[in-house]
Amino acid sequence: xxxxxxxxxxxxxxxxxxxxxxxxxxxxxxxxxxxxxxxxxxxxxxxxxxxxxxxxxxxxxxxxxxxxxxxxxxxxxxxxxxxxxxxxxxxxxxxxxxxxxxxxxxxxxxxxxxxxxxxxxxxxxxxxxxxxxxxxx
Amino acid sequence: xxxxxxxxxxxxxxxxxxxxxxxxxxxxxxxxxxxxxxxxxxxxxxxxxxxxxxxxxxxxxxxxxxxxxxxxxxxxxxxxxxxxxxxxxxxxxxxxxxxxxxxxxxxxxxxxxxxxxxxxxxxxxxxxxxxxxxxxxxxxxxxxxxxxxxxxxxxxxxxxxxxxxxxxxxxxxxxxxxxxxxxxxxxxxxxxxxxxxxxxxxxxxxxxxxxxxxxxxxxxxxxxxxxxxxxxxxxxxxxxxxxxxxxxxxxxxxxxxxxxxxxxxxxxxxxxxxxxxxxxxxxxxxxxxxxxxxxxxxxxxxxxxxxxx
Numbered sequence: 001x002x003x004x005x006x007x008x009x010x011x012x013x014x015x016x017x018x019x020x021x022x023x024x025x026x027x028x029x030x031x032x033x034x035x036x037x038x039x040x041x042x043x044x045x046x047x048x049x050x051x052x053x054x055x056x057x058x059x060x061x062x063x064x065x066x067x068x069x070x071x072x073x074x075x076x077x078x079x080x081x082x083x084x085x086x087x088x089x090x091x092x093x094x095x096x097x098x099x100x101x102x103x104x105x106x107x108x109x110x111x112x113x114x115x116x117x118x119x120x121x122x123x124x125x126x127x128x129x130x131x132x133x134x135x136x137x
Numbered sequence: 138x139x140x141x142x143x144x145x146x147x148x149x150x151x152x153x154x155x156x157x158x159x160x161x162x163x164x165x166x167x168x169x170x171x172x173x174x175x176x177x178x179x180x181x182x183x184x185x186x187x188x189x190x191x192x193x194x195x196x197x198x199x200x201x202x203x204x205x206x207x208x209x210x211x212x213x214x215x216x217x218x219x220x221x222x223x224x225x226x227x228x229x230x231x232x233x234x235x236x237x238x239x240x241x242x243x244x245x246x247x248x249x250x251x252x253x254x255x256x257x258x259x260x261x262x263x264x265x266x267x268x269x270x271x272x273x274x275x276x277x278x279x280x281x282x283x284x285x286x287x288x289x290x291x292x293x294x295x296x297x298x299x300x301x302x303x304x305x306x307x308x309x310x311x312x313x314x315x316x317x318x319x320x321x322x323x324x325x326x327x328x329x330x331x332x333x334x335x336x337x338x339x340x341x342x343x344x345x346x347x348x349x350x351x352x353x354x355x356x357x358x359x360x361x362x363x364x365x366x367x368x369x370x371x372x373x374x375x376x377x378x379x380x381x382x383x384x385x386x387x388x389x390x391x392x393x394x395x396x397x398x399x400x401x402x403x404x405x406x407x408x409x410x411x412x413x414x415x416x417x418x419x420x421x422x423x424x425x426x427x428x429x430x431x432x433x434x435x436x437x438x439x440x441x442x443x444x445x446x
Contacts, residue, residue, distance in 0.1 A: 008193045011185040038175040040166070043182050048350030051197060051358040054189070078195040078358040 008054065008080070009134040011043040015053030017073060020096075021060025024120035025087040029057060031123040042131065055082045055130070058106045061089040061096035067103040074110045082133060083112045086126065088119040144233075149226035151219045151371075158370030159183035161405055165373070168409045183370065190363035197358045202262030210257025211357070211364035217249025218368045222375035228301035229382045231390065238299045243379070244288055247334065250368045251277055254343075254353045261356035269352025272420050273336075273343035279427040280333040280340075286435040287327050291383045294319065294442050301382060308386035315384045319441035324384050326431045326438070328407060331376045333423070335369070338412040342420050377404040 088094035116129040170177030258266035314320040388397035
């Protein structure tokens with residue numbers, strides 16, 4: 001593992017994209033950044049602009065309208081970017097998988113690097129997933 | 138010639154200032170974390186951030202707008218910060234004596250990073266960046282007058298000396314300026330000016346992560362953003378150093394270096410605590426704060442100086 005990779009996985013900046021979510025995953029993601037779980041000790045920051053992002057967190061079921069926005073975000077992100085699908089809806093579609101407006105789970109639209117299942121996943125599960133992702137590359 | 142290049146690039150120039158500033162920025166983040174009962178990032182976190190942006194990430198250019206200005210602006214910012222830092226640190230470390238009037242040159246060079254951010258963000262053609270740039274302009278108009286008055290008051294207090302070296306010497310032979318009432322008032326105004334110059338929280342309306350999604354930096358990615366980070370690290374070191382030089386008698390040689398470092402850490406601690414205990418102001422409130430209250434404070438200080446207090 002080179003110096004570049006080391007720097008990259010020590011400083012993952014996260015951009016959060018919520019699809020048509022029921023908000024539970026959003027709350028759990030924000031939980032990770034609060035003082036109790038403190039993701040900043042791994043160098044993880046929440047950023048407001050996709051231009052600064054290294055990780056794209058996607059949660060919620062992706063419907064036909066979200067699909068275009070998600071694709072646009074992925075195109076605008078500076079590469080390399082890691083995509084993490086969070087929650088049952090992000091990973092597989094969950095209970096919305098048969099829905100009329102459902103446009104496929106996240107990995108049908110953009111390549112996904114990590115899946116964190118759960119409805120919603122616990123903050124510990126999200127942290128464990130992100131740490132494994134940081135160790136993978 | 139070579140020795141000047143060494144001064145500019147290695148010590149006390151670009152490299153030294155960048156490393157010191159990055160460590161101070163870690164200190165700031167760590168204190169913030171401790172204030173919020175968190176653990177905080179590791180020591181080398183600012184270096185990871187910088188090298189990740191510089192080496193790993195891709196640069197995305199805006200489709201509309203001026204690309205060359207967009208890419209050159211961060212370099213202007215780094216240049217301005219490094220140049221100002223050089224003029225501050227050379228007299229401060231006693232390497233060179235500077236020249237007559239260098240405090241005024243420093244004052245102008247210190248505004249260069251802010252101007253370059255404005256240029257770069259307006260060149261990107263992003264509406265949120267334009268909002269951020271307009272707020273930054275209003276903020277500059279507000280705090281520059283106060284900052285200039287602080288510098289003028291310090292010049293007056295040192296007996297009309299226009300260079301850093303004499304100002305520091307006046308304090309080292311006599312007593313530091315902060316040991317008087319007018320000095321304390323100047324220190325308060327100076328700390329708030331630095332807070333606004335560094336865009337720390339009560340005055341961070343130009344980047345406003347929650348409403349403008351980092352505002353003036355919104356379009357920057359990869360190496361240009363790394364340059365902006367570098368300029369910010371440098372400013373994070375040289376502005377407290379400037380305040381220590383003009384009000385708190387700078388640095389004596391020998392073991393007093395520890396005392397100098399403690400003074401810098403104290404000023405940064407103050408900035409961090411202000412940043413952690415205050416919400417963001419509206420731009421109107423910030424203008425009023427500087428144009429009325431801070432200017433009043435400095436004018437009172439100048440009157441006190443005229444009476445020799």
